[in-house]
Amino acid sequence: MEEPDPRLRLLLAAADPGLLDGTVRAARARSTQVGELPEAEVRRHVRALVEGVVASLATGGEPDPAVLEAAGRLGSDRARQGVPVAALLDGFQAGREYLLRRLIGEGRRRGVSDGVLLDGLTTIDGMTTALVHRMVHAHRTAELEMAQTTRESHAQLLRRLLHGEPTPRPAPLEPATAYHFVVSDVSDPAVASRLEGPLTEAGRGLAALVDGRMVALVARLPDLPADAPLMVAAPPRRPAEVAPLYSLARRALAAGAHAGLRGLRHLGDLALLTAADGEPELGRLLAGSLLGALDPDDPFHRELAETALAYLDHGSRIDPAAAALHVHGNTVKYRLRRLRDLTGGPPATASVADTAHWWWALRTWLSISSR
Incomplete structure (x- = not known):
């Protein structure tokens, strides 16, 4: 390509206040944020950019x-x-x-040939393309760095709160506002990143990986699909009061995971499950005393125990238990009678404590017999 005519550089000289002022006005008028x-x-x-373009014209573009x-x-500054x-x-x-219009207008006014102008336009177009690539790359790099810095500061804040370390100003959280503490076993950063939005979009809150798992403090609990990863949500507490819930919620999370649960679960709803999961020896004692007549190697006995556990899990109601087991209601009734013949329970009418003991025994017996 023919070397750009020196007059092109003169047309774009940054010392020309009109050129610089016009370019600034054009940029600010086109973009609201700018x-x-x-x-x-x-x-x-x-x-800086105009001076660079002028200088680059001297070297062929x-x-x-x-x-x-x-x-x-x-790009970095704008990010x-x-x-x-x-x-x-x-x-x-x-x-x-604006620069190109100015170049064309001034070039024709000064008698610069169309060929020279075309060469100049082509050269400037190639330069601006390279500048755009550099700007976009720098902008995205800065965004990622800021996101990483913000994410790390949020993780440090949550870590201090959950470990009970003094945090007098937990910004961006409000010290006097009560937040739900949510814990999960999600440890994959990519999965955690996808869950962060749904967790915090319902209201102000923070989410991050702490101690290798996804945790959050949120003003309102989100609506999550039933097949979402298991998460345990504690009742709302102020940021300075959430540390005692951390260990308890993690125990409930482990109990829910052992039971194969999914989705968002309230800590209170997992109270019995958490207590039973934390005292395996008591569970084995109950299983031995209440279900000693069952044979772990007998598939029919396992069906009886599974049916009784489904029956208790569904409020001692026949039809919901049958639906959960995909059997007829009469099958549930028959299996319950056979279990009562062998073990004496669970009774059709029982105290809350007796029902809890039978539920605990059945759950423990089934987990032992499946090994």
Whole structure:
């Protein structure tokens, strides 16, 4: 390609206040977010880029390292100022269009040939493409760095709160506001990142990986699908009061996982399950005393125990238990009679304590007999 005519550089000289002012106005007018920045801030970057373009024209259009560096600073600064990459590109494109119109108008006024102008436009277009790539890369890099920094600060805050360390100003959480503590066994950062939005979009809150698992403090509990990973939610507490719930919620999480539960579960609803899971010796004692007549190697006896446990899990009601087991209601009644013949229970009418003991014994016996 023919070397650009020296007059092109003169047309784009950054010393020309009209050129610089017009480019700044064009960028601020096209992009609302850029227009909200101080004019001096926009001018600082525009001057660096225009000077770089002018300098690059002297070398046949290869972007000078200094102008690439200036483009990178522009992208990085706009990311840290909260200007989206789309708004950044809108402002840059408006400035580019102004430069090209100015180049064409001044070139024709001064008698520069169309061929030389075309060469100049092609050269500038190639340079601006390289600058856009550098800006976008720097913008995205800065966004990732900020997200990582913010995520790490949130994780540190949650870690201090859950471990009971003094945190007098838990920003961005409000010290006087009560939050639900939510814990899960999700440890994959990618999965945790996908869950962070649903957990916090219902209201103000934080979510992060702490001690290798996804935890959150949220103002309101979200609606999650039933097949979501198991999460245990504690009643709302102020940030300084959540530490005692951490160990308890993790125990409930382990108990729920052993039971094959999924989705968001309230800590209180898992109270009996958590207590039973934490005292395996008591469970074996109950299983031995109440279900000693059952043979772990007999498949029919296992069916009897599974039916009785489903019956108790569904409020001692025949039809819901039958639906859960995919059998007829009469089958449930028959199996309960056979179990009572062998073991004496569970009684059709029993105290709360007796019902809990039978539920605990059946659950323990089934877990032992499946090994």
